[in-house]
Amino acid sequence: MFDEVLHKITIVGGGAGGLELAVRLGQQLGKKKKALITLVDASPTHLWKPLLHQVAAGTLDSQADEREYFALARANHFEFRLGRMNGLDRRYKKIFLAPTLDENNEELLPTQSIAYDSLVLALGSQSNDFGTKGVREHCIMLDTLAAAERFHKKLVNCCLRAQSLAQVAGEGRFTVTIIGGGATGVELAAELHMTTKILSSYGLVNFHPEKDLKIVLVDAAPRLLQMLPERLAAAVAKELRSIAVEVHTNEKVVEVSKDGVMMASGKFIPSGIVVWAAGIKAADFLKDIDGLESNRINQLVLNAQLQTSRDPAIFAIGDCCACPQGEGLPAVPPRAQAAHQQASLLAKSLIRMLNGKELLTYRYTDHGSLLSLGNYSTVGSLMGALASGSIFIEGTIAKWMYWSLHKHHQVVVYGWFHTWLATWVASIDRVRNPRIKLH
Known part of the structure; x- marks a missing residue:
């Protein structure tokens, strides 16, 4: 167990940004007993969200890409708590988790509370139906x-x-x-x-x-x-x-x-x-939660240091927040590359904060967009590759770059060796198993 006097950094949400942040802080602070890092998620396993459309279509077996949070926590020196956040007490610096139910709708875990000194909300987003009937x-x-x-x-x-x-x-x-x-x-x-x-x-x-x-x-x-x-x-x-x-x-x-x-x-x-x-919108319970400022789609309003506008001890990254880009510009778009950039910068900022230094300022860098159309095509645009404008790419190069985005996430979370090993295992499975999931 960690020493109770250690600075407690609690991260809620184990998506791309939240998990990457937990791994970075676990390796740099948790491993050296410089802080207690806790990751909270409602699911016991992690799957990179951009892959969900492949799971839906059956071209990806989710079990081949899922990773257990408890195992990731053990390997990367942070703690994992299973539960869904449903409340916040800023005065006493606690978050609350709803009871967790099993497959028979019976209580598996009771209502929980987790203390924090620094809180990072990385809850992602959910579909916004705009009140459309049915x-x-x-x-x-x-x-x-x-x-x-x-x-x-x-x-x-x-x-x-x-x-x-x-x-x-x-x-x-x-x-x-x-x-x-x-x-x-x-x-x-x-x-x-x-x-x-x-x-x-x-x-x-x-x-x-x-x-x-x-x-x-x-x-x-x-x-x-x-x-x-x-x-x-x-x-x-x-x-x-x-x-x-x-x-x-x-x-x-x-x-x-x-x-x-x-x-x-x-x-x-x-x-x-x-x-x-x-x-998309952020989770409904985030709307003005315990006095924090939020926008019309429930995203928490931030400053350029990724702190919530009304509480410097609470940070947010990813789709659940509205991060400014500058005067007259819209907020940072809700994209995986933004969550990755924010996680990387916030890890450095929190380490600086514990060393008595100022927080870093986040500036969004648009690296372009890639879309995969199955086996038919992959297209995209690369930003910043020329002095002005962007480069349009498609075909094999675009397919390779789309594949590399997932691999980059795996390297950050699992390390080079395990990513290399998992890639070979996946290649073998593609030969051994049907091309799509048939059940």
Whole structure:
């Protein structure tokens, strides 16, 4: 056990940013008994969130990429506490965790409280339904591993059902509608098309992807990938249409029912599965939590040192916070590269703070964007590579760079040797196992 007089740094949220921060601080402070580092998460395992669309499509077996927090904590000199944060007491410097229930809905862990001297909130984000009627009841939101696995199960069942039914020429047996033309929606659409083509080769001789499955992508904006460069968005839209993904832009969804999706224009899309990926917000309980300042989507408002605006002992990183970029500029975008940059800088800042030095100032650096369209293509733009503008890339180079993003995260968390070993094991599994998960 750690000495109780040590400075207590509590990190809530074990996503990309939170886990990377815990590992860095554990190695540099926890290992030397200079601070007590505690990571809190509602799940016992970590999975890199950008992979969830692959889990949903079945092209990634989550068990191959999941890592146990307890094992990571032991290897990296921090403590792990299982639980979901639901409260904060700034006066006594405590956070509260809701009771944890088991698969039978019985209490596994009671309500808990954890003390802190410095608190880092790295809770990520969740889907924002904007109050749209029927979304919570009839849509799947790919916020968690459980949701991605539930989607995959429904997809496989729909394919099996189509296999058993008589063919009706020219009619889709079922439709998957994806609401939201951002990175998640676009990557999921391409991955689904690839999955169903592979699935039809595993004995489903009566199942034809082009006839029995229709993939529809809907967005309220004038084009897909509104936050990304127009050239990249145009290349993605062209690729999606080439694989028969039906794209509807300038279409606002007003209601989702068990039968399908209704647009403000009056257009109705009959749908067997509906995925909502149209926006994000921070967790609802963060809204003005114990007097902290938050914005309209519940993100905590920060200063340039990543401290919350009303409490210098509380920091935040990643999607759950609104970090300033400068006068007249929007907040730092909710992207994985921002969370990684913030975790890296905050680790240095907290070490400086314990040594009596000033905190560092965070400045966001946009390295560009990459999107994977399954086996069909990978496209992206690299920022800052030229004196002005950006470089547009696609094909093999873009695929390699997209793959390297995940590997970089693994190196930070697991180290070079374990990442190298895991990569070889994954390569062997791809030869030994089916190309997609079939159950």
